[in-house]
Amino acid sequence: MLRTRYLAALSFALLIMLVFFGLAFGRGSSLTAAPLPETFELSNGMNVLVIPDHRAPVVTHMVWYQVGAADEDAGKTGLAHFFEHLMFKGTQKIGPGQFSRIVARNGGKDNAFTHYDFTAYFQVIAKDRLPLVMEMEADRMTHLQLTDAEVLPERDVVLEELRMRIENKPSAELQSEMNSALYGEHPYGRDIIGYKDEIAALTTQDALDFYKRYYTPNNATLIVAGDVTAKELKPLAEKYYGSIERRAPTFIRKRPDIEWPDESKRVIRRDARVREATWMRYYPAPGYAGAGAKEGAALDVLAEILGGGTTSRLYRSLVVEQGISTGVQSWYEGSRLDGGKFGLYALPQVGGSLDKLEEGIEKELANFLAEGVSDEELDRAKTVIVASAVYARDNQRSMAYAYGEGLMTGMSVQEIHEWPDRIRDVTKEDVMAAARSVLQDTHPVTGELLPEGAK
Structure with a gap:
C-alpha cells in the first residue's frame, strides 16, 4: 500500500497554498472572519494545534514528526520513508497491519506521508472515535515492535516502490537528475525514497535507532481539525500523549547550506x-x-x-x-x-x-x-x-x-x-x-x- 508522496506534482505548491487561502477566504470574507487556531504545549514538549470546524461531527487527527528525508545520516538514505512504512507493523496491543483495519472498522480512513522536512500520520474519523485513534497513535509512538520478520519484507516493498515510482518513469528519473543538479550536495538533491543500494542495506537496528532518536513527543506536533475545541481536546491530549516521557533530546537540525549552481x-x-x-x-x-x-x-x-x-x-x-x-x-x-x-x-x-x-x-x-x-x-x-x-x-x-x-x-x-x-x-x-x-x-x-x- 502506498503511504507516501515523494514526487511532487507540478502544481503541488500552488494547491497547498490554495488551502492556506481557503482557511480564511470566503465570498467577500475578510481574514478576521476565521479565528486563529488555538495552540498549547504538553509538559513533555509536544506541541498541539486545534482547528475548529463544526460543520460535521468529524475530526482529522494528525501527528507530525520533525524529521524527514533531509535529516538522514550519510549512508542511510531512505530511512525516514522506510520507517513510515514500519510504523504500521504493530505493538503489543495492536498486531501488524491491524492499525488501519481498526480505523476502517470504525468508519475512518488513515494514511501517512514523508517529506524532506517531516513525517506525518493521520486519521479521519467520527468525533466520538477520536479517543480511540489518539490512544492507538500514542501507543505506536512508544511501543512499536520491530523484528527482522517484519522489517526485511517491508524493505523489499520499498525497493519495489522505488522501481515503480522512479525507475519505471523516465520523467521521474529526469526530475531526480535535475534536483541533484540544482541542490548539489544538499539532501534536497536526492529523492525522498533514497538511494537503492542504501535502502537495500537498511537493518532492523537502523530502524530502531531512528525510532528512539526521533519519535519522541518533544519532536512531535499534534494537529486536530474538525468538530472539537481546545477545551475539549486538552484533557484528551494530556491523557494519551502527555504521559509519554521524552526518550531523546529535542532534535536540532544541522544541515549544510544550499549552494546554488554558479552556472546554468x-x-x-x-x-x-x-x-x-x-x-x-x-x-x-x-x-x-x-x-x-x-x-x-x-x-x-x-x-x-x-x-x-x-x-x-x-x-x-x-x-x-x-x-x-x-x-x-x-x-x-x-x-x-x-x-x-x-x-x-x-x-x-x-x-x-x-x-x-x-x-x-x-x-x-x-x-x-x-x-x-x-x-x-x-x-x-x-x-x-x-x-x-x-x-x-x-x-x-x-x-x-x-x-x-x-x-x-x-x-x-x-x-x-x-x-x-x-x-x-x-x-x-x-x-x-x-x-x-x-x-x-x-x-x-x-x-x-x-x-x-x-x-
Missing part, C-alpha cells in the same frame, strides 16, 4: 519508453520561510501569471498564438525549510522542436521582464487563486495538512493564518521584484526528456 546547467535524458519530448526548467528560489510573507506571496502570484492556466502569459503566447506547444505550466515550490524552486514545464507540438520551444519560452520571459505585469494580469491571478480557495477551504484534512506543512517548514501559525491577506497585498512591483530575483539573478537547471535516438 542542462540535463538531457533519452529513453526508449519516451514517445514525445518534454522540456523542464528549475530556478533556484527561497522557501516560504526564507522568502518572507511578501516575497513568498509574490512568487505564487508570479507563477499564476506566467503559467497558471489557459489565460497565462506563456500559454497564450506558446499554445494559442504561436502553436509551438500543447501545454505549458509554471509553479513555485516554497514548502521546503532550506530553499525551494521555481519551475517551468512545457510540451512541444507533436513532432515539434524543443529548441524552438525553449527559444519561445525565453523570449516570452524576456518580454515579461522588460514590459512588466499589467493591472489586468495581476487582478486575474488573484481572482483565480481566491476562487479556487473558496472550494479548497471545505476540505478539513487539507486545512490540517496546510497548517502542519507550514509549521514543519518554518512558518508560524500567525503567518499561515494571514497568508490570504498577503496575496491581497501583492503589487505589480512585488511581482516584478520576485521575477527578477528568480528568473534573472539565478542560474537555472534545464531538463530535456527525449525519445531514444533523438538529436
Whole structure:
C-alpha cells in the first residue's frame, strides 16, 4: 500500500497554498472572519494545534514528526520513508497491519506521508472515535515492535516502490537528475525514497535507532481539525500523549547550506519508453520561510501569471498564438525549510522542436521582464487563486495538512493564518521584484526528456 508522496506534482505548491487561502477566504470574507487556531504545549514538549470546524461531527487527527528525508545520516538514505512504512507493523496491543483495519472498522480512513522536512500520520474519523485513534497513535509512538520478520519484507516493498515510482518513469528519473543538479550536495538533491543500494542495506537496528532518536513527543506536533475545541481536546491530549516521557533530546537540525549552481546547467535524458519530448526548467528560489510573507506571496502570484492556466502569459503566447506547444505550466515550490524552486514545464507540438520551444519560452520571459505585469494580469491571478480557495477551504484534512506543512517548514501559525491577506497585498512591483530575483539573478537547471535516438 502506498503511504507516501515523494514526487511532487507540478502544481503541488500552488494547491497547498490554495488551502492556506481557503482557511480564511470566503465570498467577500475578510481574514478576521476565521479565528486563529488555538495552540498549547504538553509538559513533555509536544506541541498541539486545534482547528475548529463544526460543520460535521468529524475530526482529522494528525501527528507530525520533525524529521524527514533531509535529516538522514550519510549512508542511510531512505530511512525516514522506510520507517513510515514500519510504523504500521504493530505493538503489543495492536498486531501488524491491524492499525488501519481498526480505523476502517470504525468508519475512518488513515494514511501517512514523508517529506524532506517531516513525517506525518493521520486519521479521519467520527468525533466520538477520536479517543480511540489518539490512544492507538500514542501507543505506536512508544511501543512499536520491530523484528527482522517484519522489517526485511517491508524493505523489499520499498525497493519495489522505488522501481515503480522512479525507475519505471523516465520523467521521474529526469526530475531526480535535475534536483541533484540544482541542490548539489544538499539532501534536497536526492529523492525522498533514497538511494537503492542504501535502502537495500537498511537493518532492523537502523530502524530502531531512528525510532528512539526521533519519535519522541518533544519532536512531535499534534494537529486536530474538525468538530472539537481546545477545551475539549486538552484533557484528551494530556491523557494519551502527555504521559509519554521524552526518550531523546529535542532534535536540532544541522544541515549544510544550499549552494546554488554558479552556472546554468542542462540535463538531457533519452529513453526508449519516451514517445514525445518534454522540456523542464528549475530556478533556484527561497522557501516560504526564507522568502518572507511578501516575497513568498509574490512568487505564487508570479507563477499564476506566467503559467497558471489557459489565460497565462506563456500559454497564450506558446499554445494559442504561436502553436509551438500543447501545454505549458509554471509553479513555485516554497514548502521546503532550506530553499525551494521555481519551475517551468512545457510540451512541444507533436513532432515539434524543443529548441524552438525553449527559444519561445525565453523570449516570452524576456518580454515579461522588460514590459512588466499589467493591472489586468495581476487582478486575474488573484481572482483565480481566491476562487479556487473558496472550494479548497471545505476540505478539513487539507486545512490540517496546510497548517502542519507550514509549521514543519518554518512558518508560524500567525503567518499561515494571514497568508490570504498577503496575496491581497501583492503589487505589480512585488511581482516584478520576485521575477527578477528568480528568473534573472539565478542560474537555472534545464531538463530535456527525449525519445531514444533523438538529436
